[in-house]
Amino acid sequence: MALVLVEGAVLMCSHQGRLRLTGADPHLTVSGKGVLTAGAEAGAVFGSAAQPVPGMIAPCACVDPSGRPAPCVTTATLPPGLSLKLSVGGRPVLLAGAQGITVPPGAPPGTWSVADPGQKLLEAI
Template identity: 55%
Template sequence: MALVLTEGAVLQCSHGGQTKVTTGDPTVTVKGHGVLTAGAEVGFQFGALEVPVPGMVTPCAARSPDLTKPAPCTIQVPAPPAGLSKKLVIKGKPLLLATAAGVTISVNSPAPGTWSVAHPGQAILEAT
């Protein structure tokens, strides 16, 4: 069993960036915070000092190869099945779990990074 991600969850990239998720699906809530369904992570951006994003906790330190431009990570590919609930589904989409992780990309850097969950946003609802 793993905790379900909700609005307020903190995702982190392999470059040290941490950003809080600011929206969730209000169909199911945990203490008033909507849950995150599969695909909600796609397009999620980690900010940089020069390019802050809503919910940014710690900036992504990735830089362009010549170190002149920030290269904050973006999640472009959905989480693999290991990070998705097999039993809890909303509108045909499984919920994201605290075990979710994947690959990030950066516009100014050719090297991919990774992302994972630093905090699920709640400590009540678990799923498999």
Template identity: 60%
Template sequence: MPLVLVEGAAISCPHGGQSKLLGGSPSVTVNGQGVLTSGTEAGLVFGGAPGPPPPGTVTPCTAVTPSGTPQPCVTAPTPPTGLATLLSVGGQPALLATAGGVTASGAGPGTWQVTDPGQQILEAE
């Protein structure tokens, strides 16, 4: 069974950007970190120029438009893959280490994937 994601779990985009997911549920925790549910990842910007990186950015995305303007990946609002079928929090399925989804950037569409679930204790189906 895959591990459940908790606040601080890391995901990456296809251009090397990496961000930590924030906003875990305080009602279900693992080692004090809230479990992440579907929708937590929606609209996440993987940082990059211009401007300061958003909260959670570990490594900024390097995607650029065809003209060379930086335009980092953003996670799509569509539901991701890798959702728990037996564990939900507040009516939303928990995100699992197998989660992934669509990104959009100046370089075109791509996919994000989990690089660190944030914990090594709780598994779910």
């Protein structure tokens, strides 16, 4: 069992960037926060110190070969980061073990993982 991610969950990239997720599904809530389903994590941009983005907690330190900021962009979750039993609107919910690849523009790929699921009540498999 793993905790289900909810709106406000925090992702961290391999360059120490941290970002709060939005775009939760309000059909299932935990403590008033909508759960995050598959796809909510894909395409999230961590932002850099020079280019902050909404939800950024800490900037991504990735730079391209010329030294310019190249903040990470997430790809979809790799297994086993999605619930096999709990779904909302036909889409599996994201779990605290979710992780994936990042694609910084012009820089080598990195990784992302969940730093904080945003709640401690609901678990799923």
